[in-house]
Amino acid sequence: MSLSLPAGRIDAQRYVQITSTNPPKLFGLYPRKGTLEKGSDGDVLIVNPSTEIVFTHSMFHENVDDTPYEGMYLRGYPYMTISRGKIVAKEGHFLGEKGAGSFIKRNLPILEI
Numbered sequence: 001m002s003l004s005l006p007a008g009r010i011d012a013q014r015y016v017q018i019t020s021t022n023p024p025k026l027f028g029l030y031p032r033k034g035t036l037e038k039g040s041d042g043d044v045l046i047v048n049p050s051t052e053i054v055f056t057h058s059m060f061h062e063n064v065d066d067t068p069y070e071g072m073y074l075r076g077y078p079y080m081t082i083s084r085g086k087i088v089a090k091e092g093h094f095l096g097e098k099g100a101g102s103f104i105k106r107n108l109p110i111l112e113i
Contacts, residue, residue, distance in 0.1 A: 043082060
């Protein structure tokens with residue numbers, strides 16, 4: 001599948017690298033996270049590129065009183081998250097089991113990204 005983007009925009013492969021592969025490398029979690037390969041624990045996020053929203057504090061599942069993202073406009077928003085083959089979030093609603101996650105011990109970061 002080919003994704004056609006306007007001039008000056010990054011392509012889908014670069015987007016995945018920036019948002020999904022590089023952070024686990026920097027935090028010492030790669031290749032356990034950040035890749036869809038045998039033995040990895042890569043969750044899948046499906047984004048609807050047409051969804052347009054304005055962030056509000058109530059949209060976040062945080063234990064803080066405010067967010068620096070309040071009022072920011074965004075086009076493209078998560079539609080569904082799949083973890084271990086199960087849908088854990090869909091259309092902004094958490095559907096997973098509380099406490100189903102597990103601790104992942106970090107390694108040294110990979111600095112060549």
